[in-house]
Amino acid sequence: MQALSPFKLLSRFGAAFMEVALDVGGMAVLLYKVIRCFFPPKLDGMETWRNLYKVGVKSAPIVVVTALLTGAIMVIQSGALVAQFDAFGLLGWGAGFATLREVGPIMIGLMFSGRVGANNTAELGTMKVTDQIDALRALAIDPITYLLVPRFIAIVLMMFLLTIVGDLTALVGGAYTGQVLLGVSPSLFASSVIEYIKLEDLFNGLFKAFTFGVAIAVVSSHYGMTTSGGAVGVGRSVNNSVVASAVLIFVLDYFITSILH
Amino acid sequence: MIRISEVYKYRGHECVINGVNLVIPQGTQVGLIGPGGAGKSLLMKICAGLVRPDSGSVLIDGTEVVGIGDVEMTSVRSKIGMLFQNYALFDFMTVEENIGFPLRQLGGRTEEEIRDEVNRLLLAVDLPNTQKLFPNELSGGMKKRVTFARAVIANPPILFYDDPTAGLDPVTSGKIFALLEERRERGGTTSIVVSHDILGMRDICDSFVLMDHGRIVFSGTREEIEASTRPFVGQFWRGEADD
Numbered sequence: 256m257q258a259l260s261p262f263k264l265l266s267r268f269g270a271a272f273m274e275v276a277l278d279v280g281g282m283a284v285l286l287y288k289v290i291r292c293f294f295p296p297k298l299d300g301m302e303t304w305r306n307l308y309k310v311g312v313k314s315a316p317i318v319v320v321t322a323l324l325t326g327a328i329m330v331i332q333s334g335a336l337v338a339q340f341d342a343f344g345l346l347g348w349g350a351g352f353a354t355l356r357e358v359g360p361i362m363i364g365l366m367f368s369g370r371v372g373a374n375n376t377a378e379l380g381t382m383k384v385t386d387q388i389d390a391l392r393a394l395a396i397d398p399i400t401y402l403l404v405p406r407f408i409a410i411v412l413m414m415f416l417l418t419i420v421g422d423l424t425a426l427v428g429g430a431y432t433g434q435v436l437l438g439v440s441p442s443l444f445a446s447s448v449i450e451y452i453k454l455e456d457l458f459n460g461l462f463k464a465f466t467f468g469v470a471i472a473v474v475s476s477h478y479g480m481t482t483s484g485g486a487v488g489v490g491r492s493v494n495n496s497v498v499a500s501a502v503l504i505f506v507l508d509y510f511i512t513s514i515l516h
Numbered sequence: 517m518i519r520i521s522e523v524y525k526y527r528g529h530e531c532v533i534n535g536v537n538l539v540i541p542q543g544t545q546v547g548l549i550g551p552g553g554a555g556k557s558l559l560m561k562i563c564a565g566l567v568r569p570d571s572g573s574v575l576i577d578g579t580e581v582v583g584i585g586d587v588e589m590t591s592v593r594s595k596i597g598m599l600f601q602n603y604a605l606f607d608f609m610t611v612e613e614n615i616g617f618p619l620r621q622l623g624g625r626t627e628e629e630i631r632d633e634v635n636r637l638l639l640a641v642d643l644p645n646t647q648k649l650f651p652n653e654l655s656g657g658m659k660k661r662v663t664f665a666r667a668v669i670a671n672p673p674i675l676f677y678d679d680p681t682a683g684l685d686p687v688t689s690g691k692i693f694a695l696l697e698e699r700r701e702r703g704g705t706t707s708i709v710v711s712h713d714i715l716g717m718r719d720i721c722d723s724f725v726l727m728d729h730g731r732i733v734f735s736g737t738r739e740e741i742e743a744s745t746r747p748f749v750g751q752f753w754r755g756e757a758d759d
Contacts, residue, residue, distance in 0.1 A: 381607075389566050390604035394618050395593035397586065 282477045288399050289407050298404045306409035310371050314417060318363055322421035325362050326428030329354055334437050343439045347447030350429040355422050355460045361508060363421045364467035367414055368500035372475035375406055376496035379479025380489040407472045414468030418461060459515050463508060470503045517542045518563060518706060523572030533559055534730035545700045547717045548710045550727035556710045557601060560676050564596055565589050597672035601679040603659040605651040611662050612647035618670040637665040641695060657688035664695055675707040681716060689716055696720050714755060726752060
């Protein structure tokens with residue numbers, strides 16, 4: 256294989272940088288346009304309900320299953336240490352602290368980006384390449400107000416609410432696993448949670464869930480609305496959306512954890 | 517009236533709309549014809565404000581649409597109906613919801629009034645009992661007729677038809693052209709029809725505009741285009757192959 260000349264290397268680096276800059280700029284503009292629609296509030300009620308149902312109700316079963324297993328895994332991981340130091344009274348704190356602050360929002364965020372974000376990009380991307388977005392504009396309907404604002408509300412709100420559901424379910428899963436594997440009674444597990452876990456830990460995780468929701472909504476909508484090139488383009492957009500959402504979730508998590516620690 | 521003046525559009529370094537000037541008087545139906553890639557659909561999208569030209573002016577009923585804000589553009593678009601080449605039906609809506617959508621968005625009508633209007637149009641386009649079907653359950657010809665019904669339901673004074681018969685069999689194409697002719701005969705609508713189907717367009721347009729490589733190469737009535745001595749014009753009109 257022939258080595259690239261420094262000029263070509265620089266040119267490729269520049270092109271890649273420009274691509275990222277265009278995407279980041281596009282997402283910032285999109286977020287601004289969506290926020291602008293809230294002052295005064297402009298949105299389609301029917302479309303909002305449809306999206307709340309699709310994003311929230313249909314995601315609930317998978318969130319519950321993921322969260323139950325997450326709680327169980329946290330107990331299995333900490334179980335050996337708890338048994339070694341005979342610290343059964345700290346099992347609820349150990350599992351709950353990590354779940355509420357970190358693992359819960361991250362797991363649900365990644366699951367949301369894969370399920371809801373990818374679906375959002377595919378839907379908007381297909382609408383874009385089949386002229387449905389242009390058809391809306393031709394009918395004097397703003398696609399931001401009609402399509403994006405309801406999706407934004409549904410993703411952010413449901414990410415937040417399902418994280419609460421997921422946190423509670425994870426604690427139930429942890430308590431059950433603690434009883435089955437370590438013989439820790441649910442009441443001891445619960446008292447450990449209540450005694451050691453602060454509301455601040457819960458709010459920390461919920462703040463992360465909110466920001467992850469905003470990130471997933473903006474990233475998936477941006478890639479959907481900038482899709483071109485038919486079915487291949489839709490596939491490429493979905494791929495970019497899932498990867499970018501996942502990376503952004505970890506980047507945001509790093510900064511929020513650093514600031515709120 | 518639609519007035520297009522010195523419109524240019526570039527795609528990369530290539531000039532895809534090259535200094536187009538065109539006036540479409542109120543109440544006339546103009547056939548926009550030309551070979552594939554001539555810029556017909558793009559010019560139509562520029563007229564509808566869906567694509568912004570790099571320079572030039574487009575006046576729709578006296579309002580400049582190039583460079584205006586979203587609010588002003590929304591007011592201009594409320595006068596426009598558009599039939600898209602690849603249907604552009606909303607695939608999450610039924611036929612009934614698709615056709616009634618412009619009226620619902622305009623407001624001021626009850627659900628019953630909208631349903632009556634949708635049913636009347638479905639009968640007019642020969643698609644009874646399809647209200648509850650989704651676009652993926654329709655054939656190409658049926659989708660085109662639904663798209664037509666959606667474009668005209670709000671009675672817009674300006675209509676753009678982008679290749680209304682593309683990919684359709686001759687019988688269905690004939691039905692679509694009959695709908696366009698019926699619409700023209702009612703009067704008062706200014707419209708542009710983009711099509712490759714010269715035979716079908718001959719009797720339904722008041723005048724024709726022939727485009728090639730982003731330029732208008734001929735503009736005139738059917739009689740004028742038939743009398744033209746320019747080889748390209750005659751060859752395209754008669755559908756003759758190169759020697």
